Amino acid sequence: MFLGVDIGSSSSKAVLINPLGEIVGQKAIQMGTGTVGAKSVEQALLEETGVKRSDVLFAVVTGYGRMTYPGCDLQITEISCHAAGVCFSLPGTRTIVDIGGQDAKVIRVDQAGRVVNFGMNEKCAAGTGRFLEVMARVLGCRIGELSALAGKSQNTVKISSVCTVFAESEVISQLAAGAKIEDVAKGAHNSVATRVAGMCNRIGVEEAVAMTGGVALNQDMVKSMAAALSVPICVPESPQTIGALGAAHFAREKYGRL
Amino acid sequence: MDKKISSKKMLKEMMAEHYSDALKRKAEGKPVVWATSIIPQELMEALDIAVVYPENHAAAIGARKDAPVFINHAEANGYSVDICSYARVNMAYADILESEAENIPIPDMILSGSNICCTAIKWYENIAKKFNIPMVLIDSPFNMSYDVSAESVKYIRKQIENAITQLEKLAGRKMDYDRLKEVMKVSNENAIWWKKATDLLANKPSPTNGFDMFNYMAPIVCLRGNEKGTRLFKTWYEELQANVDNGVGPWQDQEEKYRVLWDGIACWPYLKDTYVKLKSNGINVVTSTYPESWTLLYEVGDLDSMARAYGGLYVLRSIDYITDRLSALATGFKVDGIVFHSNRSCKGMDFKQFEIARRLESKFGVKYVFFDGDQTDPSTFSLAQYETRIQALVEMMEGNRQREVHGI
């Protein structure tokens, strides 16, 4: 068995694959680096699949918390792992838009799933999952409800501030002025999409485009992103665990080669 | 001076002397000029006027991680966070007049060159106003054309002549044009040794790590016009040449696995961190666009030629020129990748980076990475983010190698 662990800023993910590269199990929990999240996700996955740790031949860790996670054989950046993961689940992908808890990335890959080029958000949490978390809190909904809410929007509100903190006060005043929460939710999606689209265009968008990361679970967000880029966007079955899947594939590839 | 003294030791001593000498001269009642870093220093050297470079001083403060005190002071005085942090540090220093890094004397005149950036104009106007002293500006237009135009040369030359007149007043004597010629000769010689030394890094393995080059930037800024500089850069060159001859690489404990070009100013507050992360990945910086700006070569005794050199700095050039220049560096130094320091302080140098990166990638398939930082302000840099980006660069450079080896 081969294990891939992805420790993000706000969640931890793990994927097990067998020597044929088939997924044996995958898991995500909402606890990121610096917490017990990574260890627990690994344990939970092993328990759930009935795989013993000693059966894991090689393990690769990725993500923001990769440097400090013990017990893996190798650490690889989330950039390469996302590329590898997408290459396996959505072959033919050339551009990956990955929006995670505290960063947003655009990754261009070649036919072999290797990174050609990438861009990441700079300086702040604008255009990331954290922005949406803050918006959900202001709107009084759960992050998982944003998609359905935004889907109902008839009259999208424009959020002009890219700074998460300023956008929060902007939204509060808009709500106070009578804006509907679904319109604000859609505005939040568009704000993230515009910000990330700027980065995509800088790197250059080549089709097919896939979206990964926890934020890709939000269907309306994917819609906003596709509209901002004017291209269709595919989402893998389990967008949140793509980095871990890529890590598991690297584990399989590197086993015996290092 | 003892022949065997290492260039590193020389550098330290000479820089300490540079600062103490300026303070001493001020104490003796002699005039001191504050100048921008790539100014015709030849004029002051020839007139024997002490000159200090606030950018260099601010970098020294930044490297000690002392900048926040100054930055906060400047911001409290109303200066925006968006202003170059060298400017913020220096404008605060002009108030505080005390730093643990070094101290510089209060100026009697400002000589500012817009060839480095436009920030330098307003920054020094404020300093001149604060101390109620004259400011002389040498304005250099941005070169829309590929080369420096004849009009620009004329325009800059006139201003150099004006600067001479103003400096003569300050010095209380006339310019000795034979002496100026001598200084021009020394300055060119120093630039040549500087270039010869830094060019040696094109060897594989490179005879030193490129961060060393950043250390030698203080003297190329401050000692470019005098014989001390010649001694120093010549010694450095000889040391590097000896390494090349003996096949000595940048590190004793490690091989040079990847060679990169560093674009932008060093991230002084995190010089060690940025270096260590590169080294731990086997990455050596072998060349950089920034230090090259001091390779100022012109015809000795010819003010037009001098004007052309100062007006033709890298930052004043079009994207086409810069792309060609970077392409030449990338191939000449056989680099595997480029690290772009996206430094929000220095707009002129950094805002074109995205386009340059895009052009270079499509031209050579060279891999590059951007990281956020600042030359002095420690608050904009994140080590974890830097680490991820550098590691991703390694993974991409490896991908390139695989492609070369396996042809896929």
Ligand code: SF4
């Ligand atoms: S903006 Fe750039 S060139 Fe101008 S003073 Fe600051 S660092 Fe130097």
